[in-house]
Amino acid sequence: DTAVSQTPKYLVTQMGNDKSIKCEQNLGHDTMYWYKQDSKKFLKIMFSYNNKELIINETVPNRFSPKSPDKAHLNLHINSLELGDSAVYFCASSQVPAYGNTIYFGEGSWLTVV
Amino acid sequence: SQELEQSPQSLIVQEGKNLTINCTSSKTLYGLYWYKQKYGEGLIFLMMLQKGGEEKSHEKITAKLDEKKQQSSLHITASQPSHAGIYLCGALPEGGGSNYKLTFGKGTLLTVNP
Numbered sequence: 001d002t003a004v005s006q007t008p009k010y011l012v013t014q015m016g017n018d019k020s021i022k023c024e025q026n027l028g029h030d031t032m033y034w035y036k037q038d039s040k041k042f043l044k045i046m047f048s049y050n051n052k053e054l055i056i057n058e059t060v061p062n063r064f065s066p067k068s069p070d071k072a073h074l075n076l077h078i079n080s081l082e083l084g085d086s087a088v089y090f091c092a093s094s095q096v097p098a099y100g101n102t103i104y105f106g107e108g109s110w111l112t113v114v
Numbered sequence: 115s116q117e118l119e120q121s122p123q124s125l126i127v128q129e130g131k132n133l134t135i136n137c138t139s140s141k142t143l144y145g146l147y148w149y150k151q152k153y154g155e156g157l158i159f160l161m162m163l164q165k166g167g168e169e170k171s172h173e174k175i176t177a178k179l180d181e182k183k184q185q186s187s188l189h190i191t192a193s194q195p196s197h198a199g200i201y202l203c204g205a206l207p208e209g210g211g212s213n214y215k216l217t218f219g220k221g222t223l224l225t226v227n228p
Contacts, residue, residue, distance in 0.1 A: 107156035
């Protein structure tokens with residue numbers, strides 16, 4: 001069973017569209033994250049939720065809105081997509097944010113905006 | 115903010131050779147994670163180090179954290195084509211909680227020629 005699963009894996013869409021990426025974890029973790037990997041392979045955190053509450057919100061355009069309906073799910077909605085949003089988006093999860101807890105990543109969602 | 119420098123940026127080795135990848139921090143490392151990324155497979159957790167001088171091994175991969183907790187190395191013995199991929203180190207800053215966000219290095223691209 002996949003521990004952290006994301007859908008879709010690949011997404012090609014036009015500028016201006018609105019799209020969502022879904023993430024689910026079956027590890028019983030309380031904390032979930034969204035990371036973005038740009039074209040230079042640089043991986044940076046975007047958001048983090050702990051038990052459905054937003055705890056980390058990096059400097060991200062407000063076109064990006066995370067939503068956590070329950071602690072096993074963290075979805076990422078992107079409005080008015082721009083070319084620069086093309087990247088790989090990784091969902092991750094861990095137990096409560098504490099040293100020693102492993103952070104598990106999903107397989108990534110490849111978003112291409114044309 | 116914490117910055118991680120990985121070296122080398124890329125590495126090409128012949129199958130069977132040993133190799134080392136380094137990760138150096140500008141600040142004390144409070145949790146050092148090593149991940150491997152293969153195209154289409156997301157980030158695979160390898161090891162996590164916390165204590166100065168700590169060393170962990172998994173199969174042919176050994177990771178160490180120096181006593182000062184500012185440098186980590188990943189060593190692969192008798193490399194195989196299956197070891198090929200991008201190796202990323204990630205570190206946690208002091209504090210946990212809302213600071214529980216991994217900062218990643220830019221990765222080391224490993225190619226193993228048969």
